[in-house]
Amino acid sequence: MLSLQFLGAAGTVTGSRFLLTVDDAKVLIDCGLFQGGSELKERNWALFPVDPKEIQGVFVTHAHLDHTGYLPKLVELGFRGKIFATPSTLDLLGILLRDSAHLQEEEAAYHNRGKLCCPHAKPLYTLQEAEQALYQTHAVPYGKVLEFGKIKVEFISAGHILGSAFIRVTAPQNGKEVSFLFTGDMGRYHSPILNDPATVSEADYLLMESTYGDRIHEKKTGVEAILPAVQECLDLSGCLLIPAFTVGRTQEILYTLRQMLDQKLIPQIPVYVDSPMAVDVTHLYAEYHEEHDLDMEQLEKQGHSPFRFPGLQYVRTTQESKDLNHAKGPLIIISANGMCTGGRIMHHLVNRLPDPSTILLFVGYQGSGTRGRELLEGAKMITIFHQKIEVNARIKQVDNFSAHGDYPEILKWLSGFKKQPLRTFLVHGEPESARAMKGHIGEKFPGWTVEIAQDMQKVEL
Ligand SMILES: [Zn+2]
The missing domain is CATH 3.60.15.10 (Ribonuclease Z/Hydroxyacylglutathione hydrolase-like)
Incomplete structure (x- = not known):
């Protein structure tokens, strides 16, 4: 049977x-x-x-x-x-x-x-x-x-x-x-x-x-996909807030930001990965060489670490995460979780969504019923921790990183x-x-x- x-x-x-x-x-x-x-x-x-x-x-x-x-x-x-x-x-x-x-x-x-x-x-x-x-x-x-x-x-x-x-x-x-x-x-x-x-x-x-x-996913490179959002963040001196999944997405975004810096497309600005897990996961991504593709191999051969670049800081403690609330732009915060259903991204949303100089950039699938989907569909007010939060931030999405x-x-x-x-x-x-x-x-x-x-x-x- x-x-x-x-x-x-x-x-x-x-x-x-x-x-x-x-x-x-x-x-x-x-x-x-x-x-x-x-x-x-x-x-x-x-x-x-x-x-x-x-x-x-x-x-x-x-x-x-x-x-x-x-x-x-x-x-x-x-x-x-x-x-x-x-x-x-x-x-x-x-x-x-x-x-x-x-x-x-x-x-x-x-x-x-x-x-x-x-x-x-x-x-x-x-x-x-x-x-x-x-x-x-x-x-x-x-x-x-x-x-x-x-x-x-x-x-x-x-x-x-x-x-x-x-x-x-x-x-x-x-x-x-x-x-x-x-x-x-x-x-x-x-x-x-x-x-x-x-x-x-x-x-x-x-x-x-x-x-x-x-x-059909957009046929852009990672750089082409997120450069406009980074540019906008620089123009507004705001915060580019990226809700990202800790596994995969975060590493690809770091890889792309490093490419943009290498190619001198953007100046050095503070980039925070606000997730203790992301640090550990990124180490694993770096460790398993046999799963790396040719581009990655080449980079490593040249002695570059794809997940390290000037301006990048990994944030582990809750206090450091809270301190980011006072950080002035231009800056980039990558924080989990990717669909805004929990995790540290929540307090960044409470803090940054009312600010019109914030750009909230979704880089992954937003499941139905999630706060991410709600924001993507244009909600002007959302509830987080029983608080009504006004949404003045610019909401954007790229699907290259799926x-x-x-x-x-x-x-x-x-x-x-x-x-x-x-x-x-x-x-x-x-x-x-x-x-x-x-x-x-x-x-x-x-x-x-x-x-x-x-x-x-x-x-x-
Ligand atoms: Zn999966």
Whole structure:
């Protein structure tokens, strides 16, 4: 018996978790948190659809919390199996899961002081449970085929963030081998720092992400994309505030700012990375040379550190972060989190949004129901920490820094298939993007069977 069930990231872009059942063995591919508005977050508290004690192993495509952030909860619910991922993913997980647990604990404490409308007085999970999850992890390098019970598993470079992988699972069925390819999140071609997504030439069943199934990213270089915003910041002597994801996006922005300085396109101005995690993550990005692309290699050969340049300061302590409230422009503050749903960016928003000399620059996807989406859609007043905040800042967005391929990039990657998959399931996309992606695949590859995964749908194969 072979079946696949979508336990999340179907009709939405978070909560990636796919259950693969091979005879009596169950494994999960990814184990993510639902993120975004309160309705989505509430799903993290729902009863887990399978008894975690029955799950033998979890295979993780990459470290982003929408793919991994539920692991400590799974452990709390009794999961005692192994968690497999690439070495760099595991290093990132050490940072991200501990931070996630810390945020869960903080949110519960805040609620218990009566300040939050969140109905949960207990954290979703604790630091101890995150530590337990980390204890259950095992590293599998790219390209090594791991035998796990009846299945074989391989991690293939996906070019999305450090350590990211497509996961290929091979399982027996009626004396034959059947292969599955889980894309996790699809990276981009020609993005700085990391290698391009590896070509995959065949799979019987393909689970394809579709975050940007309806979009074409701008064809600008990173420098072309953010130079106008930096220029505006210089003209206004204001603050260029960039809500950025700690993993990937922050490093690409630093890489780009350093390029702009090297090319003398901008003068040296203070740039603050206001995130203790970003410092650690940036070290990891620098460390894993084997995942670097050619441009990065060349830079390093010339003795340059891509993540260090004059004017750049990493901010670790809360006090240093608060002190930035008084810093006068022109300056750049890069702070997490990227969708403005929490983290240090919140106090910068409270402080800087009313000021017309602020430029708020979004460099990534803003999920529905998030404060980031609200601001992007032109809200003139938003609520943060129960305060009404007037929005006088200029709101801008560039999508060059997306770590997800757009639909032409996905189609390019799909062109690597020498044989069409028996069935392709579109996951990890809001309904409109998934529908659009289905249309694009249908046009380019007539004859492919493409289905939009439905939440909790179970497919017998
Ligand atoms: Zn991701």
